[in-house]
Amino acid sequence: MATSGLQHVAAMYAGVVAPPLIVGAAIGLSPTELTFLTGACLFTAGLATFLQTLGIWNIGARLPFVNGVTFAGVAPMLAIVSVTKDKDDALPVIFGAVIVAGLLGFIAAPFFSKAVRFFPPVVTGTVITLIGVSLMPVAFGWAQGPNQKAPDYGSGTNLGLAALTLLVVMLLRRFTRGFVKQIAVLLGLVIGTVIAIPFGVTDFGPVAEADVVGFPTPFHFGAPQFTLAAIVSMCVVMVVSMTESTADMLALGEIVERPADERTIAAGLRADTLGTALSPVFNGFMCSAFAQNIGLVAMTRIRSRFVVAVGGGFLVLMGLCPMAASLIAVVPRPVLGGAGVVLFGSVAASGIQTLARAALDRDNNVLIVAVSLAVGIIPIAEPDFYHAFPERLRIVLDSGISTGCVVAVLLNLLFNHLGARRQKDGTVANPMEDGSDLAGTRSPNHATAH
Template sequence: MFTSGLQHVAAMYAGVVAPPLIVGAAVGLSGTELTFLTGASLFTAGLATFLQTLGVWKIGAKLPFVNGVTFAGVAPMLAIIDTTKDKADALPVIFGAIIVAGLLGFLAAPWFSRLVRFFPPVVTGTVITLIGISLLPVAFGWAQGPNPAADDYGSGKFLALAAVTLAIVLLLRRFTRGFLKQIAVLVGLVLGTLIAIPFGVTDFTPVTEADVVGFPSPFHFGAPQFALAAIISMCVVMLVSMTESTADMLALGEIVERPADEKTIAAGLRADTLGSAISPLFNGFMCSAFAQNVGLVAMTRIRSRFVVACGGGILVLMGLSPMMASLISVVPRPVLGGAGVVLFGSVAASGIQTLVKAGLEKDNNVLIVAVSLAVGIIPITKPDFYHAFPQTAQIILDSGISTGCVAAVLLNVVFNHFGRRADDDEVTAPMEPGDEISETRTAKAAHVH
């Protein structure tokens, strides 16, 4: 049980520590504070996993379901940081917004479980793709070096370290099997760090200064602050997170041969949202399902929820040891950048896989994806696009995930729900030789909701 639980931790570890590293670096935290934030995320991920697997009352799907920090919240949190004048207030504002979003999501869970039809693959696939695309620039920035103001930023040695780390991960994924293949990213980070030592870019100070045992003291970065724009932004993220979790519960239910009904989905969403509301108390972020662990259950055929609960216990223990949590802060930014290309790119690829099931042979769905992706990519390609808008509005608009999600949901409602006609399900087929130009052949498309 311990070994199988450790494998789940290995599969999700890089995904759990990446968001606090990104957010902490944006705030300008020191190595020690970054270690603390990382440990807090591990600790709260363990608590959320306990809630989901073991369950309390009507809280928890009681499936082998791993919870951790969601990637969907990273871009909106960076937008909040950018629009906060005093960076010291950024984390309290983020934590306050997550608490409110978590509590509102908890109350809305029973109703949300009935609204799944408004979040078909064409919406969820678009959003997941945007999550990966939004995070890739972070990996590229890491690959260029630790300090953007330094003269050697973007130099060959940093890019080489990133490339070597990427190559290690790819080779491990290609030529190994089982446990080693699942922890390819983790092994790549370790080997990349060792290779980086002669280059003088590895700092072991956080490990030597960290305590062996420590507790993530509540509100370490200050009491939560409640800003309306930040709350709205994180509520949108909560909707995205609940959508992802619902899709994962449906998939996992099929894998373990216990189909997730409306009651199970509602209980699972309560665990997600309550875990998110509690997480900021211990300086953690919004929690959601980890799709890579769903794949691990399918691959290993180990379907026991208690195995995953054991993994949650390991996460809690890691969060209670600053020395263990600090190990990730030793990894040089270029090495993280190389691994991040795989990690964040995999998120985008997962979204594309979902879009494949979205019925893109329908013109309506193609338009939904095209426009939603375009709206979501605006803040990435033109960061100052919304500079003339009020600062509170920029927190939401500067998050491509939030704007892309809203656009996808609204367009899906307009094209696939309101005023539907019988011929909406017909698509134009390619013209064959001999067909008259004025004639159009139609083929029935799959009815996608």
């Protein structure tokens, strides 16, 4: 049980620590504060996994379901950071928005499980693709070095380390099997860090300064602040996260031969959203299901939810050990950049896989994808595009994920629902025409935005 639980931790570790690294670097946190934020995210991921696997009352799907920090929230959080004048207020504003989004999601969970048909593959695939594309500039920035003003920023050494790490990950994925293949990104980070030591870019200071035992102090970065624009932005992300969790529950239910019905989905969404609402109290971010762990369940055929709960226990212990959390701070940014290309690129690729099931032979769906992607890519291609808009509105507009999601949902309603021919029971006459066949998202290889 212990070794199987550790496998789940290893498979998801890189995905859990990446969001706090990205957001913490954007804010300019010190290595010590960055270690604290990373540990907090590990701790809250463990708590959310307990909620999902063990369950309380009508909360938790009680499936072997791992929860952690979702990648979907990274771009909106970066947008919040960019428009916050005092960077010390950035995390409190983010935490306030996440708390409200989580609570609203908890209330909406039973209703959302009925309304999932409004988020078919043509919508979710577009949003997941945007998540991956939005994060790629972060990987490219890491590959060049930690500081734009440093003389070695973008140097051949830094880019070489990034390329070498990327090559190591690719070779591990190509020539290994089973568990080693599952943790190729994590192994790539370790090997890349070792290779970087002779070049003098590896700093072991954070590990030496970290305590062995510590607790993520509630609201360590300040009391939560509630800003309407930030709340709206994170609520959009909450909708995306709930949609993906629903698809993952359907996939996992088939793998463990316990099909997820409406009641199970509602209970699972309550666990996701309650975990999200509680996470900022301990300085964590929005939580959602990790699809790579669903693949691990399918591969190992170990279907016990208690094994995954043990994995959640390991996450909590790592969160309570700052020294363990500080290990990720040792990894040089160029090495992170090389691994990030695979990590973030895989998110975009999973979105494309979802779009492949979205009936793109229909012109309407092609138009939905085309316009939504175009709108979502605006902040990446032209960061100052919305410079004339009010600062609060820019928090939403500067997040391509938020704007792309809203546009995709509205266009899907316009083309595939409003005025569509219905059966007597209220369903679409031909369900496949609007790309809303949720069964198409039930593959165990379905990857979500983490």
